[in-house]
Amino acid sequence: MIRIIYRYAVLSFCKDLTDPRGESVPVGIAGVGTHSPTWGFWCYTTKQQPGDQSGLDLDAISKSVLNDLPSLLERQILQGIEAVSPKEFVSWLHERFRNSLHVSSIHKGILEFDPRDGSELMSRLVREFTELYKRHVIVQPASDEEGVFSEAPNIELRQFAASEALV
């Protein structure tokens, strides 16, 4: 039995920051986890085209930035993994995502199971983050086939040599 502890941030977009009642719409999640002091993984999960699928009537620049979110997140995550420990990573990410595109909440999770091999471990983590994506980002599931298809997340999950274990 292994015990994986992970922390993740929900990323959201607010269309009008000047409006005191302006709402934020979740567009993705990103996090890190460890099961030993040296083995870690990072993951991000976003909509396929967050700019086109946010449900908001966005300006061209916001649409462009949000559609580029997967590569923006990957750049930031790789930078963060180098810069800080897994324990500090989500707070570090929060400092990078403020204003219109921001970290709207931070969470912690624990996963305990007995994988047969590394491949099963990675598959289980992908499932876990897909579930988290459904919980936080897909607030109202689509009813039609086309909508359901578009809800399939854009997911990237990789291992890295962690500097410490999360507790």
Added chain:
Amino acid sequence: VTNDEIAKDWRSRPISPLSWKPCQNQAGVVESEARGCYAEADGFPRRVYMKPIEALRDEATHARAAREKIAADLAFDLGLPVPPVQLTMYQMTKGMIPAGVSLVMYPVQWSWDQVKTAEVKPTVHGAALAKVLGACSPMLAFDTWVKQTDHHDHPHNIIWGYDPEDLPDSRVVFLDYANSMGYDKSWRTGGWAHVVEALFPPLLLKYLDKKALAGAVRSIAEYPEASIREIVTRNPESHLSKEQQDLILEGLVGRRKLVEGALAGRLEKTTT
């Protein structure tokens, strides 16, 4: 209500008459953050950022809200992109704390950490941003004058904002002057006279406009002492002690004409 109307009003009235409370949607200001929060007030249609909402041990001398207010008023007079600020009091569980509210100026605002990597890319975002970077040059003179210590490549103390209905009016805006004007006691006993170039984002230095920088240096040197005195001394003692008022006043007046020397190398080297 436009940014200009609010800025003019807040420049003329240092104390907010409104009662501010945290917004329900904190839009990025997440749990455990003690430094500030998005706030709103009945009868005011705009969101503000209120801080501090937790006192530091040295709050009486640090006087974060008052430093923000002074920087905002000076920037208003000089036509520079710093959000307008008004002073208020925030009710903590342990009592009242002197605070300030800073106007959220644009519906869409991108943090510097997102902006600085997007600029070089041939995207809609990158192309629009390239136009506004050169317009930031006067801020190097301003940050040097007030000894701003928190910009450089800080991930979110500089933002690029715009109204989607008025994209040509987009601006890079400079936030957070709490750690300026000798907050760290460096302006005591004449320390204010040591003027060196403020840390500034490398991307903005790359796009430095020599003429605009020189113009700002001149405007600061010629900025009236009486205006500085009015801006500094009208802060109530609840927000800025008499001792700190005197120190800031002496520093700002004395440093006005020293900015040119501190930026001489930059003014000569940069070509536009």
